[in-house]
Amino acid sequence: MTYLRDAVSKRIPLRGPFVAIPTPMTVEIVAGANPDFICIDTEHSPISDGLLTDMLRAADIARVPAIVRVRSNLPQNISAALDAGACGVLVPHISTADEARAVVKAARFAPHGTRGAGPGRAASYLRDIEASIERARKETFVAIQLETLQAVQNVDDILSVAGIDLVFIGPGDLGVDAEAHACDDTLDALIERLVSSAQVAGVPVGIFTADRSASKRWLSRLSFVIEGSDALFLTHASDAAAAALD
Ligand code: 3PY
Ligand code: MG
Numbered sequence: 001m002t003y004l005r006d007a008v009s010k011r012i013p014l015r016g017p018f019v020a021i022p023t024p025m026t027v028e029i030v031a032g033a034n035p036d037f038i039c040i041d042t043e044h045s046p047i048s049d050g051l052l053t054d055m056l057r058a059a060d061i062a063r064v065p066a067i068v069r070v071r072s073n074l075p076q077n078i079s080a081a082l083d084a085g086a087c088g089v090l091v092p093h094i095s096t097a098d099e100a101r102a103v104v105k106a107a108r109f110a111p112h113g114t115r116g117a118g119p120g121r122a123a124s125y126l127r128d129i130e131a132s133i134e135r136a137r138k139e140t141f142v143a144i145q146l147e148t149l150q151a152v153q154n155v156d157d158i159l160s161v162a163g164i165d166l167v168f169i170g171p172g173d174l175g176v177d178a179e180a181h182a183c184d185d186t187l188d189a190l191i192e193r194l195v196s197s198a199q200v201a202g203v204p205v206g207i208f209t210a211d212r213s214a215s216k217r218w219l220s221r222l223s224f225v226i227e228g229s230d231a232l233f234l235t236h237a238s239d240a241a242a243a244a245l246d
Helices: 004-009 024-031 049-061 075-083 097-107 121-126 129-139 149-153 155-159 171-180 187-201 212-219 230-242
Strands: 014-019 038-041 066-069 088-091 141-146 166-169 205-209 224-229
Touching (some): 004 014, 004 129, 014 230, 024 038, 024 049, 024 230, 038 049, 049 066, 049 075, 066 141, 075 097, 075 121, 088 097, 097 141, 097 155, 121 129, 141 155, 149 155, 149 171, 149 187, 166 187, 171 187, 171 205, 187 205, 224 230
Parallel strands (some): 014 224, 038 066, 066 088, 088 141, 166 205, 205 224
């Protein structure tokens, strides 16, 4: 059977949006279009753990795999998402190999990590705890974001950390960091360095894009793209709807 982690490892092209508007209704609307996956964004939106659980329920009903961009690599952020039933996590702002190791430790059960076995939704409230741990060992998708100059500097060390399924490039934050440090390299050159290092290391790479044409370009080289977000779709549609009538 193909599940998200499996599909990523096979480089099957996958494209899906962020969902940041904090209600299960947006999950239903976005998932109704059948994206390959959705990524619920708790880094940049006020989604509480309880609400996140309801948003994951909505994704399950729509049969769309849901990963969660957590707030940081703290174990409590990662386990909250996985215990609530996310099929994986995307962890922002990873700049060193130690930070990447902390992600693996928090997201994986022993022997690869120290995730605690909980009686929550992912374990069907204890009806399914052993099977759910076995399933998690096999299927939990772990992705980290490379989006700082320090990450570019440390990319080879980060890529050598076992247990990371995908590195995901955040062009927005990388651009902000490069500008703040008056970096001599262009943003494109920094991104190319991340892409080529990951390709040499044999680690799947993904990137954020804002629109379809950028996705099309990237999907000719990479196999994983997060394109836009529910909020961005609404912004564009609202602007178009309010534009002067011809
Ligand atoms: C960035 O571009 O900084 C992102 O985090 C996109 O997901
Ligand atoms: Mg970012």
